Amino acid sequence: ENVPPVSFGASTMVFSRRPSRDLNAAIQTPTTAADGLGFPTTQSLLDALPSPKLKGDGSASGKKSVTGHGWAPRHGGDEALLVAKALKARPDLARRARGLAECPRLLLVLVGLPARGKSILADKLERFLNWRGWKTGAFSAGATRRKLEGEGSGGAAFFDSANVGSSVARGKIANAVLKEALSFFDTGGEIAIFDSSNASKDRRAMLSESVHAHGEATGRPIAIVFVESILTSPTLLLANMKAKVRASPDFYALHEPAAMESLKQRIVHYERDYESCSEEEGPYIKLFDLSSKVTAHQVFGRMTQRVLPYMMSLHISLRPIFLAALPPGYGDLSCEEGGCSSPNQSFALQLAGWVGRHAPSSPLRLLSSTQASAVDAARVVARDMRRRGVGCSVTNVSCLNPLDRGSEAGEDQWATQRLASMGFSQRYPGGESFADLVRRLEACVLEVEASTEPVLIVAHATPCRALRAYFLGLPVAECMCPASSRAAEALANASRSVVELLPALFGKWSEEIHTLEERGENSEVLSLDDAVFSLEGQVG
DSSP, X not given: OOOOOEEEETTEEEEESSOOOOHHHHHSOOSSHHHHHTSOOHHHHHHTSOOOOOSXXXXXXXXXXXXXXXXXXXXXXXXXXXXXXXXXXXXXHHHHHHHHSOOSEEEEEEEOOTTSSHHHHHHHHHHHHHHHTOOEEEEEHHHHHHHHHOGGGGSGGGGOTTOHHHHHHHHHHHHHHHHHHHHHHHTTOOEEEEESOOOSHHHHHHHHXXXXXXXHHHTOOEEEEEEEEEOOOHHHHHHHHHHHHHHOGGGTTSOXXXXXXXXHHHHHHHHHHOOOOOGGGOOEEEEETTTTEEEEESOOSHHHHHHHHHHHHOOOOOOOEEEEEOOSSSSOSSTTTSSSSOOOTHHHHHHHHHHHHHSOSSOEEEEEOSSHHHHHHHHHHHHHHHHTTOOEEEEEOGGGSXXXXXXXXXXXXXXXXXXXXXXXXXXXXXXXXXXXXXXXXXXXXHXXXXXXXXXXXXXXXXXXXXXXXXXXXXXXXXXXSGGGOHHHHHTSGGGOEEEEEEEOGGGOEEEEEEEOOOOOTTOOOOOHHHHTOOOTTOOO
């Protein structure tokens, strides 16, 4: 895959998945060098610096005394003074220093017209950030409006800014949602997602003032990042509008044509007052067409920086994801899960046969751990897919290796009971916790989310269960024990099953469990000899 081009300017980053198609801009003749470059020239930047003042004529010593910037430590190594002067002279550095100071709480404020995918983003962000270990909650203005104003409040007239009564009501709704989010922070929440249009600068300014005042009053500051969703694709807009009128309670009483007209009129009311996020408002992320391009400004901090690459991976293409845990013998958590008996290599043949019969005919993305059994199984499946004329790309990644049990690696008798009792951050002596496992699986999640092709993951019980927890929005610690659900049991290494995750409305997922079939006489699955099981040179 091509790496998206990245441009930087004044702590603002622009990521794009596709090149610009503005042909008119390409053929315009630049009037100045800066116009041709698209950014200030080197000389214009240097000319903007304060002129250095010389002490005397400098002829005696030949040295210049610069009274403007102190860019080098003074005699005695006054680094602290150097930093202070640098921050004073460089406001952009001062903003970055404030942004990098770890803030214990973060408010993500969604911005956008109706039918721009804000609720999809809110749900996905809530699911991802909770899975990563931060206590996260999403708070919807639409749900609060229906609760306070009734189900009939979804008509277009309610969103007309010329309607004084509805404008006051919408202000009260926004305040109620904000109050709920702030209360969430006060009870231990770490990240809140404000799901509303937040269409005007005035509304966002009032929101920011209230949040900062609450942070000061409680002695625990709250960072704010605006997340704006912008659509430029007609087909994507139409798909979002249809999805909204078919799923939102606001339109249950209307036939689809009437519902679409009502939604269009609602959007027109919002467009009259809509103002896009600007740099003077503070940190923001702008997502175009649900990730064809992302613009980020002043996005710093540990929690916030997890959001940006995640949003870059999102799209709305529909494709299944398959999870398959390897057979016993390669070091997972128990005899039931693996580690006690020799590997049954026929599992790879059964998996290849099942994938050939059930997976779509489009190319398959296959991710496996770097364990020898996983590398071989992946090669068997890929070779069989290619024999059928279907493309299959294979990537072996160590993040899919089993949970490291440290000093308890050989004690399989109580492994299942230990899994059931472990907390999210509880760590095996000398080994890993579920939090550690999730942290290294983050890269895998981003790759799977970014893929527009069906994905097969061939790994081990613990990473497969942790990935299942992400896609279904379940607590990781509650999904790791085989007894926690049928799907968790299906992802035990000895189960010889595949868990299929299927995309549903609004970015959610459902699951189906499939048992691998024994080979039949007419099966096209290649033989063990054809598979050429060879461990040499395959792990890494």
